[in-house]
Amino acid sequence: GLKQLTPHPWDSLDPNLKVGDKVTGKVVVMADYGAFVEIAPGVEGLIHVSEMSWSQHLRSAQEFLKVGDVVEAVILTLDREERKMSLGMKQLKPDPWEKIEEKYPVGSKHTAKVRNFTNFGVFVEVEEGVDGLIHISDLSWTRKIKHPSEFTSIGEDIEVVVLEIDKENRRLSLGHKQLEENPWDVFETIFTIDSVHEGTVVEIFEKGATVALPYGVEGFVTSKHLVKEDGTTAKVDEKLEFKVIEFSKSAKRIVLSHTRVWEDKKKESDVSAKKAEGESTRKATRKLKSSLEKTTLGDISELAALKSEMEEQEKKKAARKSSKKQADEENPS
Incomplete structure (x- = not known):
């Protein structure tokens, strides 16, 4: 062969060339895993795709280089006996992780x-x-x-x-x-236990439903707390009032109930009715008692007058008897 008549290109490679040196070459062959760069006639080095950039997102060398590109690289390994050389391009740029904290x-x-x-x-x-x-x-x-x-x-x-x-x-x-600031610091003051807020049912699943509340926050409602006053269950996109029955800032969780809203209103209504009924009864009792007291006092007054009159009559009767007795003693028969 003719090539055997000339020295192998690797034998002509600068003997002072070493790992760490910078070289310039032209891309002659492309593969998915890297690019072969000719740095001297007949002497090629491989730039693996992982050595092209500090980025970890290069999937193919073709994303970075093409045949004919002239590139500068650093010698990473050099094996003159095996006539192999690996090159790197990213080493020409500072490793961004060297001063990452800064x-x-x-x-x-x-x-x-x-x-x-x-x-x-x-x-x-x-x-x-x-x-x-x-x-x-x-x-x-x-x-x-x-x-x-x-x-x-x-x-x-x-x-x-x-x-x-x-x-x-x-x-x-x-x-x-x-x-952004943690809005749950504010939510803690808004969504207090037993407070009532308007919400929209956005999703219903096996265990309950998700409700969109004001200020972009969501709450959870168990199935039993979705029951409305007419006995039906709330549906998706339905807008209702919900009462806060549990709030956890650390877990970022708000538990709601629609059922409690109307149940508690009914209880309050019943209590008010009983209270009104009780007050009415108390007023009637006071009136009756007052009437009885007046009647009793009147009766006592009448009895006292009658007693005085009877006592007066007894006194007169006694006086008459005494006078008669005295007359009889003075005129004996």
């Missing part, structure tokens, strides 16, 4: 891009190479979110606050709801 301190606010969902949260990229997770419970203070897709979409920007830094695993814990 750029993204806990409590700082940033704009991130939604990259992926899981059942428990949203994965976002704050910048190339800096990823974070917003737990589903940190998306909203008030909404009950079953899946993150109900709240945002992949590719959208979302405002975040840094809650925690995990430098070892290169992950930030982020929050979205923390951009």
Whole structure:
């Protein structure tokens, strides 16, 4: 072969070239897993897709490079015997995690891009190479979110606050709801036990229903507390009054009852009726007692007068007897 007549290109490679040196080359072959770059005639190095960017979201090298691109890279490994070389491009840029605490301190606010969902949260990229997770419970203070897709979409920007830094695993814990004050501090003063509020039934399930309340908060109602005064059960989209029967700030939970609203009104009505009836009875009793007292007092007055009259008559009778006796003694027969 003709090529055997000339020295192998690797044998002509600069003997002083070493790991860590910067080289410039042209992309000659592309594959999903990386790009082959020719840094000297006949000498190629592989830039693996994971070494192209600090970002963890590059799925294919074609997203980053194409044949013919001239790139600058750093030598990561060099094996002259095996004639293999691996290169890296991201090493030319500072590792964003080196000074992560300075750029993204806990409590700082940033704009991130939604990259992926899981059942428990949203994965976002704050910048190339800096990823974070917003737990589903940190998306909203008030909404009950079953899946993150109900709240945002992949590719959208979302405002975040840094809650925690995990430098070892290169992950930030982020929050979205923390951009606002905790409204449950205010809700605690509004949705007090036994207070009544207008709400709309938004969902009914096996154990009860979800009710939309004022200020964007939701409450839970068990099935037995959905019963209306006419015996029917509340339906979706129905607007009714609900009484707060349980409030938990820590659990962010408001338990409601529509049944209690009309039951308590009925009880109050019954109590008022009994109270009114009792007052009426008391008034009648007082009137009767007063009448009896007047009658009794009148009777006593009459009896006293009669007694005085009888006593007077007795005195007169006694006087007459005494006078007669005295006359008889003076004139014996």
